[in-house]
Amino acid sequence: MGGKQFAGEMQIFHLHVGRARLPVYASLIEVQEFGFNYYFDAALQAFEYQYEVDAAMCASKQRRERRRVSKIHR
Numbered sequence: 518m519g520g521k522q523f524a525g526e527m528q529i530f531h532l533h534v535g536r537a538r539l540p541v542y543a544s545l546i547e548v549q550e551f552g553f554n555y556y557f558d559a560a561l562q563a564f565e566y567q568y569e570v571d572a573a574m575c576a577s578k579q580r581r582e583r584r585r586v587s588k589i590h591r
Contacts, residue, residue, distance in 0.1 A: 523546055524554075526545055527543070527560070529542040
């Protein structure tokens with residue numbers, strides 16, 4: 518960008534079931550001399566945490582649905 522090279526690029530796609538649009542956020546990544554970027558690492562940790570929270574909520578919902586279906590079939 519502007520003649521400068523970056524170590525990487527992170528793209529975040531915001532998916533929504535009810536909308537036809539797909540907003541995208543792109544961020545260029547720089548690393549310090551020693552090969553580490555504190556802000557990028559913090560962003561990755563935040564995404565990982567949110568993924569784990571969402572996965573746990575999804576699994577809990579699936580368990581409730583299975584119990585509900587089991588009760589109906591009895």
